[in-house]
Amino acid sequence: MALFYRTESDAKIRKAETPSTGAPRRFRKTGVVAAAAAVVLALSACGGGASPQSDGGPVELRFSWWGSDKRAQLTQAAIAAFEAENPNIKIKPEYGDWSGYWDKLATQVAANDAPDIIQMDEKYITEYSSRGALLDLSKYEIDTSKLDEAALNAGKGEKGLTGIAAGINAATILANPAVFKAAGVELPDDKTWTWEDFGRISAEITEKSPKGTYGSAAYGTDEASLGVWLRQNGKTLYTSDGKLGFEPSDIAGWWAFLKQLSEKKAVPSASEVVEAEAAPLDQSGLATGKNGLAFWWSNQLPALEKAAGTDLQILRFPSTTGKAADAKLWYKASQFWSASSRTKHPVETAKFINFLANNTKAGEALLADRGVYPNSDVRTAIESKLTPADVKVVKFIDQIKGELGEAPAPPPKGAGAIQEIVKRYTSEVLFNRLSTDEAGKKAVDEMKSAIS
Numbered sequence: 001m002a003l004f005y006r007t008e009s010d011a012k013i014r015k016a017e018t019p020s021t022g023a024p025r026r027f028r029k030t031g032v033v034a035a036a037a038a039v040v041l042a043l044s045a046c047g048g049g050a051s052p053q054s055d056g057g058p059v060e061l062r063f064s065w066w067g068s069d070k071r072a073q074l075t076q077a078a079i080a081a082f083e084a085e086n087p088n089i090k091i092k093p094e095y096g097d098w099s100g101y102w103d104k105l106a107t108q109v110a111a112n113d114a115p116d117i118i119q120m121d122e123k124y125i126t127e128y129s130s131r132g133a134l135l136d137l138s139k140y141e142i143d144t145s146k147l148d149e150a151a152l153n154a155g156k157g158e159k160g161l162t163g164i165a166a167g168i169n170a171a172t173i174l175a176n177p178a179v180f181k182a183a184g185v186e187l188p189d190d191k192t193w194t195w196e197d198f199g200r201i202s203a204e205i206t207e208k209s210p211k212g213t214y215g216s217a218a219y220g221t222d223e224a225s226l227g228v229w230l231r232q233n234g235k236t237l238y239t240s241d242g243k244l245g246f247e248p249s250d251i252a253g254w255w256a257f258l259k260q261l262s263e264k265k266a267v268p269s270a271s272e273v274v275e276a277e278a279a280p281l282d283q284s285g286l287a288t289g290k291n292g293l294a295f296w297w298s299n300q301l302p303a304l305e306k307a308a309g310t311d312l313q314i315l316r317f318p319s320t321t322g323k324a325a326d327a328k329l330w331y332k333a334s335q336f337w338s339a340s341s342r343t344k345h346p347v348e349t350a351k352f353i354n355f356l357a358n359n360t361k362a363g364e365a366l367l368a369d370r371g372v373y374p375n376s377d378v379r380t381a382i383e384s385k386l387t388p389a390d391v392k393v394v395k396f397i398d399q400i401k402g403e404l405g406e407a408p409a410p411p412p413k414g415a416g417a418i419q420e421i422v423k424r425y426t427s428e429v430l431f432n433r434l435s436t437d438e439a440g441k442k443a444v445d446e447m448k449s450a451i452s
Helices: 069-085 098-110 122-130 149-154 177-183 195-207 224-232 248-263 270-277 298-308 346-358 360-366 376-385 388-399 415-430 436-451
Strands: 059-066 089-096 117-120 164-169 171-175 214-216 291-297 313-315 332-339
Touching (some): 059 346, 069 089, 069 346, 089 098, 117 122, 149 332, 164 298, 164 388, 171 224, 177 195, 177 291, 195 291, 224 248, 291 298, 313 388, 332 346, 376 388, 415 436
Parallel strands (some): 059 089, 059 117
Antiparallel strands (some): 164 332
């Protein structure tokens, strides 16, 4: 079994290949590439997989996820509900913050010590499943009839159904109405606004606000907003056969518009963008009232609203035409429930995943922490228990259903490096160290190398 060095972070481990990392806390936090991940995923050549048999005796399953303390509390409540119905199955929780999750998982997989149930991210599910690390859940009794089709398909690949969506969300722009009001600027009509409107409104807010307050946070430290931009211009981030779906000129145009926004002071300066990138969610420009608009995933609204201490509003992305359907949004699986292909208890593991996906008691425990519940029946059953902020998100997800574009191709192997490449070259452009064309050529070359 031969493995090969691919990324700069793996320079000390030249015979290993990297599983990628990233689950967006917000768009710009998605691309933390785990160096230790370089040592893993040689699974398919290292031995046998799971047996579909179970003896029905007492079983302990390990369940690994990343997230906040609140997520841990909610998830453990769901575990307790499952164990009450299945006294012979005990779930051992293993959780931590995002920064160390992928390094730890990579090491566990390499040591043949992976958790039975794994919270997986869209960017990396192909990487892990293609190496034989994840169980094909279609071979077990998991009901998928009530799941959103696009979210369900996101968990499918050449190795079968290796992930069940834990939640669905959408790329959005969130607005702080208090900032708009203080500047005397009206909130946009998100069904009709264009990118030109976005730039004009953002610059006007900056002009009419105290120094240090900007109309919008900058995009460019993420690949989600790049994906929206590309889709609106007839391109895609990835193709169905695992290649880049755009050319250097396409991403150069994306950066050229960002440069225009920066020159008009519609978004923060380059140094302020770097500073904002390092800030935690509760210190973000939107939460502190320093940005009128910002790029976030829909399921992040509740935490941001709590941090801001004021109502926030969910907006569709602007489009090139001023038509809502041309925003080309899509439903994204916020995370997946996956299973190790080497679990000794695949039947029980699948039973737990089926519970998380389809049982109302699981929904009552988890609520909307991982996004809007993909099971439509559970979503309806728990609506009365959701917070007002969560209800906003559910309503937005329902509102855009008829406007969605075609679901994007899943990220290929190596896609975990893309976020960091985007972020790095955005900085080069904003600091005027590279032209948009130069950055486009260099970035695309690196991206092609990462996913080749």
